[in-house]
Amino acid sequence: MSDKALRLGTRRSKLAMAQSGQVAKAVSQVTGRPVELVEITTYGDVSREHLAQIGGTGVFVAALREALMRGEVDFAVHSLKDLPTAQPEELALAAIPAREDPRDVMVARDALKLTDLPRGARIGTGSPRRMAQLNAYARAHGLDFETVPIRGNVDTRIGYVHKGELDAVVLAAAGMNRIGRGDEVTDFLSVDAVLPAPGQGALAVECAADDAGLIAALAELDDPFTRAAVTAERSLLAALEAGCSAPVGALADLLADGQIVKEMRLRGVVGTTDGATLVQLSTTGPVPETHEAATALGRELATEMLAQGAAGLMGERAH
Numbered sequence: 001m002s003d004k005a006l007r008l009g010t011r012r013s014k015l016a017m018a019q020s021g022q023v024a025k026a027v028s029q030v031t032g033r034p035v036e037l038v039e040i041t042t043y044g045d046v047s048r049e050h051l052a053q054i055g056g057t058g059v060f061v062a063a064l065r066e067a068l069m070r071g072e073v074d075f076a077v078h079s080l081k082d083l084p085t086a087q088p089e090e091l092a093l094a095a096i097p098a099r100e101d102p103r104d105v106m107v108a109r110d111a112l113k114l115t116d117l118p119r120g121a122r123i124g125t126g127s128p129r130r131m132a133q134l135n136a137y138a139r140a141h142g143l144d145f146e147t148v149p150i151r152g153n154v155d156t157r158i159g160y161v162h163k164g165e166l167d168a169v170v171l172a173a174a175g176m177n178r179i180g181r182g183d184e185v186t187d188f189l190s191v192d193a194v195l196p197a198p199g200q201g202a203l204a205v206e207c208a209a210d211d212a213g214l215i216a217a218l219a220e221l222d223d224p225f226t227r228a229a230v231t232a233e234r235s236l237l238a239a240l241e242a243g244c245s246a247p248v249g250a251l252a253d254l255l256a257d258g259q260i261v262k263e264m265r266l267r268g269v270v271g272t273t274d275g276a277t278l279v280q281l282s283t284t285g286p287v288p289e290t291h292e293a294a295t296a297l298g299r300e301l302a303t304e305m306l307a308q309g310a311a312g313l314m315g316e317r318a319h
């Protein structure tokens with residue numbers, strides 16, 4: 001390969017710059033080539049108000065993908081949980097690096113934890129998945145808080161707490177850590193209470209499907225266990241025919257006996273945002289060694305969830 005700089009297309013947001021910077025360093029190490037960041041401004045960055053109407057986080061991904069397909073950049077880094085489940089033929093998910101903490105976390109006033117929130121507390125989250133599971137948790141544990149829909153980037157959302165407008169907000173641990181604000185977390189939500197979004201905490205490194213040299217180089221950053229886990233989670237999401245803002249949580253992890261990895265477990269949940277109804281199931285199988293096996297695990301769980309009425313709980317799904 002040449003020693004020409006590789007162009008990494010990135011959004012300008014703090015989270016995107018942190019993710020891109022981290023991957024740029026790793027790519028530079030494995031390829032021996034410098035990596036240059038190319039900022040891509042999307043319609044979503046310019047006009048936040050219209051973001052909901054034009055399809056949520058999908059617009060950010062779409063703009064980066066267009067730049068890749070036009071050959072303006074060589075690769076791009078996405079938050080895996082923001083990627084649509086359908087993969088364009090022209091592009092390859094060349095690397096899925098080892099995942100960060102997949103959990104959701106709370107940032108609350110006065111260092112409060114979820115179970116310490118006073119009656120009537122207001123928790124901000126724009127995610128139907130988080131609302132459904134938080135409200136179900138409140139019902140099951142006799143807590144009395146209210147979930148309040150909010151939007152905006154991580155800084156904006158934390159700002160609601162610092163300005164005293166909300167008692168707490170719920171965000172992804174990975175995002176907090178990546179922008180260097182991990183120390184503001186006041187509670188880590190157990191995945192037994194709140195399952196994360198499919199792919200949460202993982203990154204996807206994408207390039208043109210015909211760039212064989214770059215695909216081979218990027219493969220060095222790939223973590224096969226993370227890839228298998230997120231493939232199963234996203235296959236569940238796809239088989240439920242849910243969009244990125246549907247109230248679907250999923251997490252695949254490895255079950256080990258001492259040091260020996262035995263199986264992969266996939267947990268999934270779907271629910272109404274008021275938390276009155278949740279369908280939550282899990283399945284286990286041999287650790288998938290192929291894309292097909294990981295996909296099959298997700299499809300299998302989706303079939304069981306649909307048999308329990310999951311489809312009827314996804315009325316708010318976005319496409």
Ligand SMILES: NCc1[nH]cc(CCC(=O)O)c1CC(=O)O
Nearest residue numbers: 079081171172174175200201202
């Ligand atoms: N929906 C926005 C988004 N997309 C990716 C992350 C960071 C976490 C990750 O990479 O999974 C976040 C912020 C959040 O949900 O708090």
